[in-house]
Amino acid sequence: MFTPELVTEAERLLAGLRARRWKLATAESCTGGLIAGLFTEIGGSSDVFERGFVTYSNAAKIGDLGVDFDTLYRHGAVSAEVAREMAAGALRASAADAAVAVTGIAGPAGGSAEKPVGLVHIGLALRGKPALSREFRFGNLGRSEIRLQTVTQALGMLAGALSA
Secondary structure: OOOHHHHHHHHHHHHHHHHHOOOEEEEEOOOOOHHHHHHHOOOOHHHOEEEEEEOOOHHHHHHHHOOOHHHHHHHOOOOHHHHHHHHHHHHHOOOOOEEEEEEEOOOOOOOOOOOOOOEEEEEEEEOOOOOEEEEEEOOOOOHHHHHHHHHHHHHHHHHHHHHO
16 A cells, blocks of 8 residues: 555654654644554554544544634645644644644645645644644645655654654
8 A cells, every 4th residue: 555665664753753652643634544544554553653633624623633713714724834733733632742744735626826736734743842844845746646745754754853
């Protein structure tokens, strides 16, 4: 289902989280649970992977993760602000020590000049630290490729946090 490279990276991240005795949560919109699926593809991940939230709708982002309605209204679901609130909300709603969140426009429709297809925001939150986010503009690579690139970049952000 996933490329060998992605599985290897996920195994490495699980080992790093395990060494720190950290739990992981995910909050996913445009990837629809792919990040959680990747981690749970690996046997023994249950000692590290705490839970995953698929919050595709705004109502789910608000209800499950506590994303502020005003943030959604002012910035839109695909924004740095929402990605950070999703990651922080995943920590609040779980026993995790680290959370990664993704929100974006995978296409083929739904884009605009301001927020084109391929725009993705990834949030990362570590317990006791402010959440951060990064913006990616993958371009209109096709829905599947945008989603896979998002998974790859989310893993990269998590790896960066573990090496810091």
